[in-house]
Amino acid sequence: MAGRRSDTRERIQRIALELFAEQGYEKTSLREIAEKLDVTKAALYYHFRTKEDIVASLLEDLASSMDEVLAWAREQDDHAKMREELIRRLAKLVEGQFGPLMRFMQDNQPALKDFHDRNPLVGRMKELFAIIAADETDPRAQLRARLAVVALMLGNNPQFHEETGGVAQPEVALEVALELVSPRGRAAGQAT
């Protein structure tokens, strides 16, 4: 088969993400990544032009998965049902392979700000929130949509777990997220 001369590129992505998520982007040096892979820094530079490019490649992967979810969402007719299933699919992404990346994004805003324009996720996130809160002009619904996503991420944050005594398991987070995006049945703020 073509390609696949070695799996170094993917190993770099895996280890880099692991370290970025664990100790932060700035505190993780290329030297450290290289050491953990048992290669030299120069080897990294064969696969990625810069340190930022490593992050960019990780974001691209997530962007692709997001595109699938967004494309599916756009095809649905039943908005309420779609919204619920959308949250469930997001929860799957967060619980699955993209958990560390999401945590990294949440914890390293300053690092991401640097290439805000090249970040393939800002547009997708915007669209995601727009879809979730589509038939709601209420600004509170917009904010709740964002909080729902935060809830999913908190539910998968191990650091958060130990703080709360395992209080925010993924399932609990999913429930709360669903609450946040479900149509309001409550009195609070019902305009008079």
Place this chain on the structure above:
Amino acid sequence: MAGRRSDTRERIQRIALELFAEQGYEKTSLREIAEKLDVTKAALYYHFRTKEDIVASLLEDLASSMDEVLAWAREQDDHAKMREELIRRLAKLVEGQFGPLMRFMQDNQPALKDFHDRNPLVGRMKELFAIIAADETDPRAQLRARLAVVALMLGNNPQFHEETGGVAQPEVALEVALELVSPRGRAAGQAT
């Protein structure tokens, strides 16, 4: 009067916080802080032993304000009313002088992780959440308490404002936060 030979120390705190919140802890060098204050790096080291100590001093100030809020909360009898007023007081802190610091804390978790043990806020935050969700054994209530605080912070994040077209003003955030901590009147998740 004693003390107050100069206000340099406070000026350092102000400018440092401004830069930390704006561009992140790691991306802000002492050289940059010194330049903006029109003093030299060495002057900074007269007032603070290390870069981390600057952050520590900022956290101490917030911790004091938190202590006042927590002390007040402990004295109240009516729990539901206290909870609501507690959120309002937190909102005031976030909207007021501590907004930048809260934003900094939210966006620079890796930097704070370094002195997690010396961070005077981790204990206070824990107590805060415990108070908010005190009479609720439901883990969802615990998570909602945290989301309420996140809501307040998002409502005061200017970066977030431009993204959403001014959708998450402080008042809106306060409303959503109050919703999150108010007793549940909804069907969702009512065990059968």
Place this chain on the structure above:
DNA sequence: GTCTATAGCTTGATAGAC
């Protein structure tokens, strides 16, 4: 209380051999 000067180190990145 603030300065100049600099030590000492780490970092991201490159050149060129193999």
Place this chain on the structure above:
DNA sequence: GTCTATCAAGCTATAGAC
């Protein structure tokens, strides 16, 4: 595709004069 060797630049922090 990975290596050795090296670079310039930036950083935190200190010493010591004023």
